[in-house]
Amino acid sequence: MSDIERREADLPGGGLEEPAVVDVADVDPSLADPDLVAERVAARRGIRVPVGAPLLRMEGVTVRFGGLTAVDDVSFDIRRGEILGLIGPNGAGKTTCFNAMTGVYRPTSGRVVLDGQALRRHRRHEITRLGIARTFQNIRLFGEMTALENVVVGTDARHATSVPGALLRSRRHRREEREGIERAMALLELVGVGAMATEKARNLSYGHQRRLEIARALATEPKLLCLDEPAAGFNPAEKEALMGLIRQIRDDGYTVLLIEHDMRLVRGVTDRIVVLEFGRVIAEGTPEEVTADPAVVAAYLGVPDDATA
Numbered sequence: 001m002s003d004i005e006r007r008e009a010d011l012p013g014g015g016l017e018e019p020a021v022v023d024v025a026d027v028d029p030s031l032a033d034p035d036l037v038a039e040r041v042a043a044r045r046g047i048r049v050p051v052g053a054p055l056l057r058m059e060g061v062t063v064r065f066g067g068l069t070a071v072d073d074v075s076f077d078i079r080r081g082e083i084l085g086l087i088g089p090n091g092a093g094k095t096t097c098f099n100a101m102t103g104v105y106r107p108t109s110g111r112v113v114l115d116g117q118a119l120r121r122h123r124r125h126e127i128t129r130l131g132i133a134r135t136f137q138n139i140r141l142f143g144e145m146t147a148l149e150n151v152v153v154g155t156d157a158r159h160a161t162s163v164p165g166a167l168l169r170s171r172r173h174r175r176e177e178r179e180g181i182e183r184a185m186a187l188l189e190l191v192g193v194g195a196m197a198t199e200k201a202r203n204l205s206y207g208h209q210r211r212l213e214i215a216r217a218l219a220t221e222p223k224l225l226c227l228d229e230p231a232a233g234f235n236p237a238e239k240e241a242l243m244g245l246i247r248q249i250r251d252d253g254y255t256v257l258l259i260e261h262d263m264r265l266v267r268g269v270t271d272r273i274v275v276l277e278f279g280r281v282i283a284e285g286t287p288e289e290v291t292a293d294p295a296v297v298a299a300y301l302g303v304p305d306d307a308t309a
């Protein structure tokens with residue numbers, strides 16, 4: 001059994017039911033036009049820093065768990081409009097860095113600055129509102145909700161209507177609801193799941209579920225999209241297709257942080273790479289610079305892709 005088959009078999013109903021297929025052009029004719037889809041999913045958040053300037057700064061971030069220092073005085077920038085790869089061997093501290101950025105862990109020392117604002121005592125949902133969205137190594141979707149509903153939930157994070165306004169179904173609320181559905185459909189189309197919009201998330205294939213997670217993260221209109229091993233369990237063709245999607249997301253105006261074990265994927269898609277080992281940054285630069293760095297070769301690239309996938 002392949003990795004994907006095994007994962008699909010683990011999902012309730014996985015591989016047993018054929019997902020219902022709808023033609024997105026029936027739901028919304030404009031979605032047949034890729035330019036309109038791109039326009040509707042383009043990043044709309046007001047971002048203060050110009051393109052190419054640091055959007056997120058890790059400033060001397062240390063995270064300790066008891067006696068273990070998982071992230072040790074780590075500093076690097078994610079520049080607006082780039083795809084930054086964060087790589088390193090197992091246990092190097094990649095996910096802990098992610099968790100420090102997204103409010104899951106508070107740094108023991110140092111700070112994270114997003115678009116000029118230090119993230120201090122913010123909770124996770126506040127950090128989502130400030131503009132960081134993420135996907136997880138293990139898929140976390142609402143299995144009983146449709147693909148479309150899973151994404152609409154993400155658009156809710158940006159709604160401005162008050163609770164009374166929502167209860168009374170004010171005109172503003174109804175408009176936001178309609179816009180949320182239209183945007184969610186466009187996002188599903190972008191990630192290649194538009195035809196399964198009305199299918200329950202749990203009935204989607206493993207690959208489609210991973211893509212749906214990306215659509216849901218984008219629905220919060222993030223300044224920064226963090227993808228934690230989005231290609232885990234994919235075959236080479238699926239990985240290739242995912243690279244194309246990640247590039248397209250960047251081209252639509254988003255900034256992307258990518259944690260990935262597969263070196264081919266990282267080299268092929270990123271603008272710059274930061275390499276961690278034992279919780280410390282050991283190299284930073286373009287894919288060419290990093291892959292030629294002897295410290296990286298010793299720490300990471302010496303391990304064949306197969307062993308790290």
Ligand SMILES: Nc1ncnc2c1ncn2[C@@H]1O[C@H](COP(=O)(O)OP(=O)(O)OP(=O)(O)O)[C@@H](O)[C@H]1O
Nearest residue numbers: 065068069070088089090091092093094095096097
């Ligand atoms: N909640 C926690 N409590 C205790 N130790 C932790 C916790 N989370 C991570 N660690 C430890 O911190 C170190 C860094 O882990 P982390 O998951 O950040 O590495 P990683 O580079 O993401 O690894 P992988 O590639 O295996 O996902 C590891 O030694 C790990 O065991």
